[in-house]
Amino acid sequence: MDVAVLEVGGSHVTAALVGRGSWDVTEVGRAKLESRVAAEVVVEQLAETARKLPLANGLVIALPGPFDFDTGVAWYRGQGKFDQLYGFDLGAALRTELRIDRLLFLNDAEAFAVGEWTAGEVRGVERCVGVTIGTGIGTAFLADGRVVREGDTVPPGGELYQTTYAGKPLEDSISARAILREFAARTGTEAPGVKEIADQARAGDAVAKDVLVSAFTHLADALAPWIERFGVTRTVLGGSIAGAFDLVRSAFDFEVAATQDTERSGLIGAAAHYVRS
Numbered sequence: 001m002d003v004a005v006l007e008v009g010g011s012h013v014t015a016a017l018v019g020r021g022s023w024d025v026t027e028v029g030r031a032k033l034e035s036r037v038a039a040e041v042v043v044e045q046l047a048e049t050a051r052k053l054p055l056a057n058g059l060v061i062a063l064p065g066p067f068d069f070d071t072g073v074a075w076y077r078g079q080g081k082f083d084q085l086y087g088f089d090l091g092a093a094l095r096t097e098l099r100i101d102r103l104l105f106l107n108d109a110e111a112f113a114v115g116e117w118t119a120g121e122v123r124g125v126e127r128c129v130g131v132t133i134g135t136g137i138g139t140a141f142l143a144d145g146r147v148v149r150e151g152d153t154v155p156p157g158g159e160l161y162q163t164t165y166a167g168k169p170l171e172d173s174i175s176a177r178a179i180l181r182e183f184a185a186r187t188g189t190e191a192p193g194v195k196e197i198a199d200q201a202r203a204g205d206a207v208a209k210d211v212l213v214s215a216f217t218h219l220a221d222a223l224a225p226w227i228e229r230f231g232v233t234r235t236v237l238g239g240s241i242a243g244a245f246d247l248v249r250s251a252f253d254f255e256v257a258a259t260q261d262t263e264r265s266g267l268i269g270a271a272a273h274y275v276r277s
Contacts, residue, residue: 002026003271004053006046007108007263008063010035010081010135014263015049018271023119025267028052035081039088047097058102059094060274062111062266064138065159069105080135106273108266109138109159110147112238112259115269117145121236121257129232131223132239132262136171137161141230145272153229165222173218176241183211198244209247216248227254238262 002017015029029052033045050059066075072091076082095103106114113122113130122128122142132138139160141148149158156162165173172178176194183197184190186207191197194212201209227235235256237245245258259265 001057003274004055004059005267005270006050006059006061007266008061013046013049015052016267017053018267020275023268025264039085042085043093043097047094050098055098055100058100060104060106060270062106062108062270064108069107072105104274104277106270110140111266111269112262113140113142113269114145114272115265116236116259117142118272119268120265121259122234125234127231128234130236130238133237133241134239135176137175155226160222163222165218170222174215179211179215186211194241194244198247201247212244213248213251216251220252238265
């Protein structure tokens with residue numbers, strides 16, 4: 001049985017079928033997503049893409065927080081995306097719009113980590129952590145493939161972004177905006193994105209490389225205590241910034257790898273969550 005999955009970002013939505021057990025991913029549709037519009041418009045955009053999938057057995061959706069993944073209620077505020085969904089019951093709206101009963105939600109960082117544990121860089125690892133880095137940071141700590149969100153061995157809610165580093169929110173030190181801000185401060189010029197900074201670093205720009213290495217060193221320093229507490233033996237990085245891993249590998253003194261495909265892992269992880277549920 002194939003599992004119908006939507007992977008939702010701030011600017012796109014991907015519909016795919018994932019083979020149960022084989023974990024083969026077949027992309028069925030991909031569309032731009034306007035995330036700053038009224039809740040009803042967001043619902044219609046998601047539903048339009050979901051209708052490309054066979055939904056007789058239900059649907060699982062991976063998307064970013066803050067979101068109540070059990071009830072389907074969105075709590076986005078000040079995120080620059082989905083703010084008009086604050087307090088909105090997205091689950092109920094989609095069930096009605098799509099005429100389905102079974103609808104599951106999963107945090108996108110957790111979907112990524114579970115996907116990597118199921119068929120990726122940390123496949124079958126007893127204790128591991130997945131970290132997604134883009135506009136912000138997402139984390140998921142896994143014990144035998146199950147997400148751990150509570151206890152003193154993981155950050156609050158299992159989310160590293162809720163911690164501080166050097167007296168400031170961690171995302172002020174390691175995120176796309178933090179890297180772009182530091183690059184501009186050091187060079188007096190603005191880069192259009194982290195990819196362009198990485199390209200400059202590969203071309204021999206020492207400042208560009210140092211900006212990246214410094215940011216990932218902050219991540220390694222912030223993550224290290226939790227790796228020790230949780231007993232992590234392998235870490236996998238994903239997200240848009242993971243493409244710079246070849247430049248920053250030296251920042252880590254623990255075992256870490258970068259994913260081959262963040263979105264694919266997220267789709268597989270969402271499907272695995274559906275199967276387990």
